[in-house]
Amino acid sequence: MSINKTNLALVEEAYNAYENDPTIVRSREDRLRVRERKKARFDRESIPELTQQVLSTATTPTVLRRLGSLEEFLWLIDQNRPVHFALAAQVQGPTTVARWRDALDLVQLRHPLLSVCIETDGNCRPHFRRETAAPIPLRVVRENNVVRRWESEIELELSIPFNARQAPLLRAVLLHEADQAVFILVAHHSIADGVSIAFVIRDVLQALSRNPIGLLPLLPAHEEILGVTRSDVVQAKPSKESNSPLPGRPATYLRKEDLRPRIKALRLTPQLTGKLRERARLEGTTVHGALSSAAALAYWQNNPELKEESVHICSPTDTRKLLGLGEDCAVLINSRVVAIEPRASTAFWDIARQATAGLAVAQTLKGIIASRRALHRIVKNGIDVPTAAAVFAHAFAHEIRLSNLGNLPYGTEFGELKLQALWGPSVSARFEGALNIGVATTNGALCLLETRVGSSASLLETAEQILLSACTRAGSFVPFTNIPRCSTAKAI
Numbered sequence: 153m154s155i156n157k158t159n160l161a162l163v164e165e166a167y168n169a170y171e172n173d174p175t176i177v178r179s180r181e182d183r184l185r186v187r188e189r190k191k192a193r194f195d196r197e198s199i200p201e202l203t204q205q206v207l208s209t210a211t212t213p214t215v216l217r218r219l220g221s222l223e224e225f226l227w228l229i230d231q232n233r234p235v236h237f238a239l240a241a242q243v244q245g246p247t248t249v250a251r252w253r254d255a256l257d258l259v260q261l262r263h264p265l266l267s268v269c270i271e272t273d274g275n276c277r278p279h280f281r282r283e284t285a286a287p288i289p290l291r292v293v294r295e296n297n298v299v300r301r302w303e304s305e306i307e308l309e310l311s312i313p314f315n316a317r318q319a320p321l322l323r324a325v326l327l328h329e330a331d332q333a334v335f336i337l338v339a340h341h342s343i344a345d346g347v348s349i350a351f352v353i354r355d356v357l358q359a360l361s362r363n364p365i366g367l368l369p370l371l372p373a374h375e376e377i378l379g380v381t382r383s384d385v386v387q388a389k390p391s392k393e394s395n396s397p398l399p400g401r402p403a404t405y406l407r408k409e410d411l412r413p414r415i416k417a418l419r420l421t422p423q424l425t426g427k428l429r430e431r432a433r434l435e436g437t438t439v440h441g442a443l444s445s446a447a448a449l450a451y452w453q454n455n456p457e458l459k460e461e462s463v464h465i466c467s468p469t470d471t472r473k474l475l476g477l478g479e480d481c482a483v484l485i486n487s488r489v490v491a492i493e494p495r496a497s498t499a500f501w502d503i504a505r506q507a508t509a510g511l512a513v514a515q516t517l518k519g520i521i522a523s524r525r526a527l528h529r530i531v532k533n534g535i536d537v538p539t540a541a542a543v544f545a546h547a548f549a550h551e552i553r554l555s556n557l558g559n560l561p562y563g564t565e566f567g568e569l570k571l572q573a574l575w576g577p578s579v580s581a582r583f584e585g586a587l588n589i590g591v592a593t594t595n596g597a598l599c600l601l602e603t604r605v606g607s608s609a610s611l612l613e614t615a616e617q618i619l620l621s622a623c624t625r626a627g628s629f630v631p632f633t634n635i636p637r638c639s640t641a642k643a644i
Contacts, residue, residue: 216280220373221531223483224278226341227270227316228540234313238306238338239349239576245569247333249292252326255359260288262355263481264370265343269319283319290324298327302334303415310413310580314340346557346577347470348481354562361567371482377475380524403549403583413580413603418612422596427623435501440556441508445500447552448492450614462491466550469515486523488514489550500622556591564595575601
């Protein structure tokens with residue numbers, strides 16, 4: 153699926169002109185002509201929770217806080233190659249565009265970072281500035297079959313970078329029919345991670361269903377929550393976890409003109425998802441480890457010329473549960489790269505255990521703190537965009553990025569509405585030969601969303617067949633201690 157350049161130009165033009173019209177409407181019938189700077193008129197159906205309590209928020213721009221080291225690092229590398237990402241929610245039930253608009257406005261007030269831009273002070277240190285007079289842009293697509301169209305809309309959105317100096321750093325797309333919709337949120341990575349946006353989507357559906365939602369305070373930066381300060385970094389000695397070796401060679405960045413994403417979605421059946429979960433438990437590993445194994449084997453199968461090369465899999469992991477954090481919109485992840493060695497073992501469950509073991513340190517408090525300290529040492533004295541890009545290419549060189557949100561931490565029934573599927577996160581590949589697979593489990597089924605560039609073949613169908621075979625083939629339990637060795641890149 154390729155991006156129509158005319159469509160891309162029209163959408164970019166609409167976003168550039170959205171200040172006086174936060175709802176942008178286009179349809180197939182008007183051939184994508186955008187009605188700029190005119191308030192879209194619909195039969196408005198108010199949401200009771202839009203009370204004076206939340207509407208009385210001051211509109212004066214306010215400096216909230218400085219960016220943490222991870223937030224600043226993501227801000228820097230986004231200026232080299234965009235790293236914004238998207239999630240899509242497939243929703244069944246009656247809605248109106250006006251109710252979506254009102255719900256989005258309410259949820260923006262709930263989360264402080266949904267109203268910010270990024271500015272620099274006199275020392276060129278970035279900070280979040282809140283601009284409450286900047287509503288989240290909502291682009292509406294009238295469509296007779298919304299499930300047919302949403303993948304191409306994500307492709308468009310990933311092709312349009314954010315201007316970090318312009319609030320807000322979130323935008324929305326609504327593919328709308330009377331009784332079903334696909335709602336897409338696109339976020340700058342400095343204000344959110346995939347789990348954050350999954351919670352924001354939940355909040356929008358709660359507001360649509362007229363369930364009350366409260367306001368949340370501004371979270372400190374991840375490093376401050378962990379007790380890692382800049383002065384602490386100066387005193388800290390490098391730990392074993394933060395001083396692990398980098399990959400042998402850095403990744404090669406794609407040319408900027410080649411950054412046109414291609415999206416493909418695949419939903420595993422609830423039956424296969426259940427079998428996979430149970431078999432992974434019996435084999436002493438996890439669903440994420442099994443997905444890593446399937447992705448690596450599919451990569452080698454689709455690229456036989458690389459069968460003697462390692463496959464590096466980058467996995468962001470959520471730290472909320474470990475740190476006792478809630479449902480805030482913020483960057484609260486820790487990432488690690490695991491190298492799957494082709495000569496270590498080609499058995500599916502051996503590779504799955506290997507991948508799980510390689511991620512273990514990134515999922516401990518000690519490992520997370522070590523990662524943040526390592527990043528502090530890089531960022532604390534100030535780095536520029538080329539340096540940040542070089543660090544990223546060394547520390548996170550990968551062929552596959554596997555972003556697994558796991559089981560949704562909330563139900564899928566919202567009054568008359570049902571969340572049928574959540575897709576993503578989707579983020580454009582940055583390196584040659586690399587791809588991203590976003591994973592979320594909704595209603596008992598794994599939803600896989602692949603993002604790749606160029607003419608590279610999709611891995612999803614091959615990976616699905618590998619998973620099916622792994623779950624149905626007879627095999628004995630292998631102790632968790634019998635794990636092939638794997639190498640890991642530094643976690644940041």
